[in-house]
Each structure stands twice: as structure tokens, then as C-alpha cells.
Amino acid sequence: MSDAIWITDIAAGGDGVGRMADGRAIFIPRTAPGDLVEPQAVRLHSSYAKGRLGVLREAAAVRVTPRCGHYDADACGGCQIQHLSAPAQREAKRRILEQALLRIGGVQVEIPTVESGPEWGYRNRITLTLDTTGTLGFHQVGRPDELFDVSHCEIARPVVNDLLATTRKARETIPRGTTRITLREGRQGQPGIVLWGEAPPSRAESDIFRAALEDATPDAPPDLWWHGPNGDSRPISAGEDGVGVVGFEQVQPDFGDRIRTVALDLLRDVDNRLVWDLYAGAGEGTAILATKGARVESVERNPALFSLAQRNAFPGVRRLLGTVEESLSQLSPPERVVVNPPRTGLGAVVTEALGEAGPERIAYVSCDPATLARDIKRLAPLYDLETVRAFDLFPQTAHVESVALLVRR
Numbered sequence: 001m002s003d004a005i006w007i008t009d010i011a012a013g014g015d016g017v018g019r020m021a022d023g024r025a026i027f028i029p030r031t032a033p034g035d036l037v038e039p040q041a042v043r044l045h046s047s048y049a050k051g052r053l054g055v056l057r058e059a060a061a062v063r064v065t066p067r068c069g070h071y072d073a074d075a076c077g078g079c080q081i082q083h084l085s086a087p088a089q090r091e092a093k094r095r096i097l098e099q100a101l102l103r104i105g106g107v108q109v110e111i112p113t114v115e116s117g118p119e120w121g122y123r124n125r126i127t128l129t130l131d132t133t134g135t136l137g138f139h140q141v142g143r144p145d146e147l148f149d150v151s152h153c154e155i156a157r158p159v160v161n162d163l164l165a166t167t168r169k170a171r172e173t174i175p176r177g178t179t180r181i182t183l184r185e186g187r188q189g190q191p192g193i194v195l196w197g198e199a200p201p202s203r204a205e206s207d208i209f210r211a212a213l214e215d216a217t218p219d220a221p222p223d224l225w226w227h228g229p230n231g232d233s234r235p236i237s238a239g240e241d242g243v244g245v246v247g248f249e250q251v252q253p254d255f256g257d258r259i260r261t262v263a264l265d266l267l268r269d270v271d272n273r274l275v276w277d278l279y280a281g282a283g284e285g286t287a288i289l290a291t292k293g294a295r296v297e298s299v300e301r302n303p304a305l306f307s308l309a310q311r312n313a314f315p316g317v318r319r320l321l322g323t324v325e326e327s328l329s330q331l332s333p334p335e336r337v338v339v340n341p342p343r344t345g346l347g348a349v350v351t352e353a354l355g356e357a358g359p360e361r362i363a364y365v366s367c368d369p370a371t372l373a374r375d376i377k378r379l380a381p382l383y384d385l386e387t388v389r390a391f392d393l394f395p396q397t398a399h400v401e402s403v404a405l406l407v408r409r
Contacts, residue, residue, distance in 0.1 A: 004057055007035040010092035012100065012369065014080025014398030015050075024049050029141050032084055033092075034060025052142070062088035067120065067154050068396075070138070074148040077141040078126075079155065079396040090114040090392055093400035097369045097390050105373030107385050114400070116392035117255045123156045124251050125184030126164070127196075136171060136181065155396050159185040163193065163222060170212035175201030182227075187253055191222035195236070200226045206236045233304065252393055259391050259401060260285050263338055263363040266387060266405040270294035273335040276359070278324050278350075283309025285338060290314035297334070299327045328353045338363045345371025351378040358382075362406040372404060383408055 005018035005026060016031030026049040028039050036058035039051030064085050070076040071083070081089050094114050101107050129147055130136050137150035151168070152161055163183040167174075174181070180196035193213070195201065201209070206224070214221040224236040250256030264285060267275065271293035277286045280298035282305045289296045295316040300306045306321045320327045325347070337359045339346060345368065346354075354362060355378075362383065366372035376385055383406040391401040 004036050004038055007031045007033055007037060007060070009033055009095065010081065010084075010398070012096050012398065020049060026051055028053055029080070030083055032060040032063050032088065034058075034062060068152075070148070070150060070152075074138075075140040075143070075146075076138050076148070076150075077143075078138045078153070080141070080398040082396040086116070086119055086395070089395060090116055093392055093398070094390055096398070097372075097388070097400055097402055100369035100373040101376065101385075101388070103373075104370055105376040105385075106380070107373075107376060109385060109388050111388050111390055114390040114392050116395060117252055119395040120154055121157055122252050122255075122395065123153070123160065124186075124253065125182055126153055126156050126160055127180055127182045128164075129180055130174065130178055134171060136168065156183075157185050159189065159191055162217075163191050166213060166216040166222075167193065169216050170209060173205075173209045173212040175205035175209055177201065186223075191217070191220060192225065193222045194225045194227050194233075196227050198229060200228070200234060201236070210237050231302075250393065255391070255393055257284070259365060259393070259403060260288070260340075262389060263340075263365050263403045264288055266363045266403065267336045267338060267361050270336055274332060276331060276334040276337040276339075276357075278337065278339045279341050280309065280319070281305050281340070283312060283319070285340070286317060286319070287312055287314065289338075290317050294336070297331050299324050299331075325349050331357075333357050334359045336361050336363075338365070340365040341371075343368045343371065346375045348378065351375050355379060355382050358408060360408050364404045364406065366402045366404065367399065369400060369402065372402060376404065376406065379406055 003021055007016040007018045009017045011017045011027055015027040015029050018026050020026050024047060026039060028037060028051050030053050031037055035056060037053055038055035040054030042049050042051040062085050063083055066072055066082040068082060071079060081092060094111050098111050101109055128136050128150060131147055135147050135149050137148045140146040140148060160183050175195060177197040177199060178195045182194040184192050186192055210224055225233060226236055227233045270289055273294055275289050275294045275296050277296055277298040280286055280300040286296050286298045297318045299320045301323045309319060320330060334357055385404060386407045387405040389403050393401045
């Protein structure tokens, strides 16, 4: 296909968007608003098309040279918009959120400039795939079956890149059956490695791998964990309890704390009010609410994170272990609610329960604009969307975090 396409926007997921001669939208990775491109390998669908960047006839002013050598040379799928300048990335994310709220949620709202942290060296963890050939790396963009070997990740923190170098040196000793490896830095700077597999490695395999890691890092050998397909986790060698290694935590914990603070501040006065903290994690938000005088009922499904939260006792706090859907019937009617769901959002059962419970204010922390917009639409008969703020927690990628405030009519 030789017809040139002007790229006008960035879609959710990071692909550039243009229009074909027949009016269909076409999505092309690694393109920028303002590019004039000739696509290749175009696949036509009934109402849209997908293609790859063939010839770049004219380059947009917002294009920059990618900093990471893997981005172009290996078509790394870990980052999607590294070819855009930082201001262009933030504007793309603002528009992704704005368009999702309009098209899916049916609400038009002005979103201020996206707030951002460090652009490089910010991730406290990366997860690599290990195949049967010994390749340890990331998948190519648009090609989930294609894996390339990773030598350095520009968006990972220095400790994580040191772990990557160490693991590559010890590659021959990685226990059999390992399919993925997570490398991460804990909040106190402690390096950690999580081996993913169907079954835990044998003691002999673990000892060999651990010895290889200790030889490479004698001053600070990493904590070593195994993580199974059903969420089971166990330490192989860990100096601490390791909850932070295997439990969920933001890739920029300090920035995640900022986002949480914004959400909780939107609840306004919580003193002596009953607040639901749903998808509560390790209980950081619950602790803040309790210190402000709130009575809190929190729900978390991850046993490790729940146990970590239990270590901090506060008067007026009641914690439930289980899914939000299972726990709703055990909760008392709230006056305020804060939710921080996974990418799948709240779901119909939860939004219906929130509508029936009738809290005055709901602070919604979201990592997916589409599911946020869907949930806002479900709550629209009873709640007005008062505020939306966007955050770039993942520079160089298309992911955008947001906080929305819903107020009862």
C-alpha cells in the first residue's frame, strides 16, 4: 500500500491514528501526530485498519530520537511512545483520557496538564520472559511471539539494571521451568528477584542459582522468591518477609503516594465519618484516613498485602480479606469511598452497590481510562463527575493514571 497517511492523534495503547481514503481510521505504531507516512502490512477490518510504519515521508515536529537502543533496533514493546517529546507524550495521555471520558463515559470535562515525575530510570521493577532457547527479554511491539534479549532498560532504576546484568551472568544457572523473571528494588533499596513458574525450583537448583548471584553481587545479594500461576509465593532466600517483592506496588512508589494523597484529599472532611477503602493494598490509604479521624472499612484480596496492613493497628479500622464483590454485603453504609481497582475497573456489581450505598463522595484512582469512563457512565444517574486529574506514572509508555471525584447529587 503506497497511499500516504497523515497521523493526527495517539490512540489508547500508543498507536498513531490517521484516516484512509475510504474514511476508515488506521492505527500505526511508532508514528506521531504530524507525521506523513506510508503504511505497510495493512490489515483491513470493517470499520478500521491496522498497519506498520513503512516510509516516513515527513517527520512531525514532536518526534525525537529514542534514547533506548532496543526501541528501534529490536522493536521493543515495553515502551510505546519513546519517539515523542516529553510534552507531546503528556498531551497524548491527556487526550487519551479526555476522549475515553467523552466517547465511553459520555462526559465532557476539562483535564489540566498531566503531572509527571522522572522521565528515565524510574521503574523499580521489570519482568522479563525466559524462553527455551535461553533468551531473556521483552516482546516486540505487535508481535507477542517474538522475544529479544535485553541488555539494558532505560526506564528502569539503576539497581534494577544492575540486577539485570547479574542475572544475565547467572543465566545458565536459572532453575528449569522458570518462564518469567521479575527484577526489582524494594523501598529500602534491597534488590529482589522473583522466579515465575508452574512449580517451585528444587533445593539444588535454587542453591546453584543463589550461589551464582552471590558470586556476582557479594556485597548485596538479592532476595530470591518464587511466584506460581495461582498467586502462590514463597521465599527461596529472603532477608525480609518479602511482601514488597511479590505484592503489588507502584513502579514509582513515591509518585504513587502523591496520587493517593490527591485522591484522599478530594474526600474532604473525613473526621468521624465512615469511609470505605476498596482495593486497599498494604493499607497505606487506610492509615492516612485513620490518622485523620475516619472510621474505615477496608477490603483487600491479596493475603500478603492484607497481612502487611494488619501490622498497623488503628482504632476504628475494620479490615476484610477477600474480593470487593464478596465483601460488599459485610460493609456498613459509607459516607465517603476511595477505590483503587485493577485495570479491569470496578465492574457492574461494585458500581451498583456504590449507587445503593449512596456515599456523598467517591474518589476513584484509575490506571485505565476506558474502564474509568465505563464506571463513571454506570454511576452517572446518581453522581456528577466533579474533578479529573491525570498523572504520567509511566513515561515513554502509553499508560496514564488518573484520579476522578464523583459527587452525589
